[in-house]
Amino acid sequence: MPPKLELIAAACENMGIGINGGLPWRLKTEMAFFTRMTTDTKDKDKKNIVLMGRRTWDCIPEKYKPLENRINMVLTSQSLNYGDKAIICKSIPHAIEVIAEMQNQVERVWVIGGSRVYKDVMGSPYFGRLYLTRIKKEFKCDTFFPPIPSGFVLIKDPTVPQHIQEEKGIKFIYEVYEKK
Template sequence: MHLKLNLIAAACENMGIGMNGDLPWRLKSEMAYFSRMTTMTKDPAKKNIVLMGRRTWECIPKKYRPLQGRINVVLSSQSLNLGDDAIVCKSIPHVIEMVSQYPLKDKVEKIWVIGGSSVYKASMDSPNFYRLYLTRIKKHFECDTFFPPIPNNFTLVHDAEVPTDTQEENGIEFEYQIYEKK
């Protein structure tokens, strides 16, 4: 089984993805899209993994941790004990190795990388990279965390599960884009 990494992120015009450990915007429909994409499976007996760095985990409000209906995996070089809330791994190859073995082997459908910047970068550089699902927010927000540059060999593709037209909420326009390596 070849495990593929799907990345999902939202970025504003300057490729910002966060400010002070939070999203700089409030878009309920975009959050619903994130939840649907990272939770939905074709096989009801399986779940998806949401893979994130330690800081991303810590920035999720406690009442929403772990992200429900998904297997939460946190990347960290530190020794962390997150109990039953999340599995801790040291690297992306460690995650791939863990998911390809029992007991997770038959329980996981997709791996969704949800941040932050360094985890996105490592995932795009990984031989297991498959797709980047990027919400382009057509407005400038002040940010202190940014999405890494998208490589030149990434090309736009379509997915029947993803709306192609421009969305709008609270006066903010945004669109969903999907990239694959050429």
């Protein structure tokens, strides 16, 4: 049984998640949280997968590709080859098949974008949890997080800070959702 897909994202007050292929904000604390959540494993012999759409992959600066200490997996209908940097999958069900074959090597699967991948996974039977950082400010964005389905409820996760964080005068809070 492959692990459930866990979504991780940061969205500002208008639910924006990106602009011009980048992040609208620079928050080191939030980026460190993303890195810790998507990298850390309990079993040191396993790694986490970061699953993303092709445009999200394209938006990662070249010097950070592949995302370190994680198995990078890219969803695309195009015939692309990223060599040993990333595994290409044609669809979410295809990714689930590949993940199932690797389950002895994989602890968690993190979906890191973009909008369509988030939406598709939230509506799929593979959904596990949503880790959403709410940035308490509005930024100009051209990419947005999809509406959170009505059956999702806030839960507490002991690995996630519970209180409002602040950096560079910008407040943000970490939220964790599961399906009812």
